Amino acid sequence: MTPQTVNAYYDPLNNQITFPAAILQPPYFDPKADAAVNYGAIGAIIGHEMGHGFDDQGSQFSATGKFENWWTPAARTAFTQRTAALSKQFDAYEPIPGVRVKGALTLGENIGDLGGVETAYAAYQKYQAEHGKAPVIGGLTGDQRFFLAYAQAWQAKLREGAARARLLTDPHSPPFYRVNGIVRNVDAWYTAFGVKPGDALYLAPGDRVHIW
Template sequence: MTPQTVNAYYNPPNNQITFPAAILQPPYFDPKADAPVNYGAIEAIIGREVGHGFDDQGSQFSASGKFEHWWTPESRTTFTQRAVALSKRYDAYEPIPGVHVKGALTLGENIGDFGGVETAYSAYRKYQAEHGKGQAIGGLTGDQRFFLAYAQAWQAKLREGAARAVVD
């Protein structure tokens, strides 16, 4: 990717995460924003990419990038059970009437999203414990600003046809 590309990715064979420079600008990162906003946006994206190292695809690669089974059988069984449950949860989502998400096909991205926001929120809560909760800004608590920043970082607008192509 070029430096001006707004994106990020995880490359399992290299055990590498890439963040081009362009993603380090609003709404993903803003040095003038308060902590909840940056934790909810860029930290969730960083956590998401790290999490891809442990999703349904990334977890099949070792730290050295080898395609090998490195988890214990018990860990893999637990992971698989939870992954099936998450897939079924997404199967129930119907973003367009009559069109359901195919949870098994979106599993890696769904794991990345959940892992990213959980990692970021946990880090933000630790920040709060060390620095205090801070004041409400614009009538919104830090927690509310965290989740609004997360939503703003991922917002997109698609025509129905494009949305169908992504989901179908």
């Protein structure tokens, strides 16, 4: 990737995550921004790339980049069960009438998004434990700003033709579902915004997917 490319990746052969200079700027990262915003935006992306080392693909490579299984059968079975539930969730999303998200195709990236948000949120709570609870800013708590920053980082617009093509071939879910399809599995999101039964994105606790 060039320095001006807004992207990031995990390389299983080198066990390495890479972030070009371009993504280390707003809306993803700003050294002068509120910590909640940075953890919710670039923090979730960092967690996403780290998670690729343990997802459906990365779990097939050892720490030295060797193609080999390093999981126990029990761990693999539990992982498969949890990720199957996430895949089923995304199969139900229909961004264009008659065209649904492919849960199996997008599974690895959806795992990365879910793990990234949960990892970044845990890191943000550790930050608050060391630096003090975040103040309310603009009527929003630190936790609310965290999740809003995550959502803002995925703002995008696509023409219908491009969206259709991506739904058929792109291993990433549409940006809308990389936000709404993910946060509805995160318990802290419910607490932050007071989401309750009957709300559009509500999932019962037993239906929320927790992989790690």
